[in-house]
Amino acid sequence: MTDVTLSPGKAVAAVKRPTGASIGPRWSNALFVAPYLVFYVVLLVYPLFKGIWMSMLQSDMFDNTSKYAGMANYHRLFNDKIFIGTVWNTVWFVVMTVPVFVAIGLLLALALNSSDRTAAVLRAIFFGTSVLSVTIVTIIWKMMYMPGNGAIASIFKLLGLEPVAFVTSSSLALVAIAICTIWWIIGLPMMLFLAALQQIPGELYEAAALDNASRWRSFWSITLPSIRRTMLVVVIYEIVAQFQLFGQAQLLTQGGPNNASRPIVLFIYEQGFRSWNLGYAAAASEILFLIMAVAALAQFFVSRKRVEE
């Protein structure tokens, strides 16, 4: 079956030899994956290594040359208060948003895990905001946060409260970005949890109902254990995603006030494409990559474990 012939298909009809596809390895089979591999190597693998190399170069802005500088960029980064600040801001942002994504995502999934029409409409509303682009989302939220004139300030005034200056306060700017981010993409964790909930065999709940178990009890002893892996996937996915915070911060607060809401990616963007310190920006991006790779590897092991079970 394996080693047949390489002659092209047309010549065969008359001779009646098996010339079609054969089982077993053949070099020509690689042609199926070759087109993608070209893109993969040229636009992902190569720039990945080039980026690592660039992070070890010091560029000279005046004559547009660069020379090898070893770990100099990394050394400079670790002594750069602004960069260290962006790392903390990003970590703080992740810490603020990920638990909320999990909690609200799961609550919405539990409440909307039903096949009736109302639930479908509500699901569509909560997921619908995720399809908007970040630039439209920030326009919408600028109008919410606008000091004095914005919707939130107006509501505060209506309630007789002093309006809170969200985006211009150094302690609240990141919180403001977090709220807008949760509003924007809560739909994804909700959908992931919904998918997990629907995988739980109904018999489990029927058995619990026979035992007269309370809603709380079946939640803790059936639902939660069954969706443990999804929970972990959501947590890790959101950690990776929220580490990449960029557009919301760039457009809502410009990283301010006083760098209070500047995330790592905004730092990379500004160093790389505003100040053209390419080597420095590349080094910062490698550090971000390292942080995220740890999370992604964790995700890989979690999902592999799940497949094995």
Added chain:
Amino acid sequence: MAASEHIVGRGIGNKLILFTVVLVAVIWMLPIAWTLLLSFKPNSELMISTASAFHPPYTLKNYADIFQTSGVFRWLWNSAVVSVGVTVGILVLSSLAGYGFARAEFKGRDIIFVLVLLGLAVPEQAVIIARHQMFSDLKMHNTYPAIILPGLSSAFGVFLMTQYFKAIPKDIDEAAMLDNASRFKIFWKVLLPLTIPAQATLGIFSFLGAWNDYLWPLISATKPEMFTITVGMASTQTNFAQSEGLGFLMAQAIFAGLPVFVVYLFFQKYIVRAVAGAAIS
């Protein structure tokens, strides 16, 4: 599943839960409602106070102005070209590679597949500076290929399609093999039609992703006539204070958001399936 619905929907809490979720949904829609309302107000009134939004006069002038003065149409066109380009490219490359990795054996295939999967762990930010340099060296920035091509290197589609091809029973292509069909013919005529649901899912995913992509187009397209709608809307909001009015900006936001919203309403089923499918695979 019926029973799990039961757990959430039964008994006393039933109405209370529904009421709470509806309330939250109303709060969720508030920002969009507010934007919509402002978009119908004359700019001059909004300059004084946005509180005027709650009473007339309302106007369609802001929307009419879009047709005359803004670059929105050019940006929508650019977005359409870029998104279609990325989507078609991803579908073609991922289908071929997915079939290859799932069915067509060659030496070293499994190692290559693992290496491709590792690519899923590489964030865009880790390669973006070098990519920018590459396209600069080729003097390709501010062109459609520069905005489209990097999106085709994503391993997600390959992963998804490989899983999908693997799930198709092997007897189907083995029967075709006995008929002396060539590999490509089996792929094209027999298996590819079976993957249409996955194509739809991946296609919509890719389209929305490309349409909403911000970082790379922001870096690559620096000329306003090459902006995608996403980058264009960023440029309008950073300088709206000095030039155009608030109401006009809101009208632009609503207008720019409409196409994806329509896509969402039409393809909701597939989008939901895409998300759920990605979760289970």
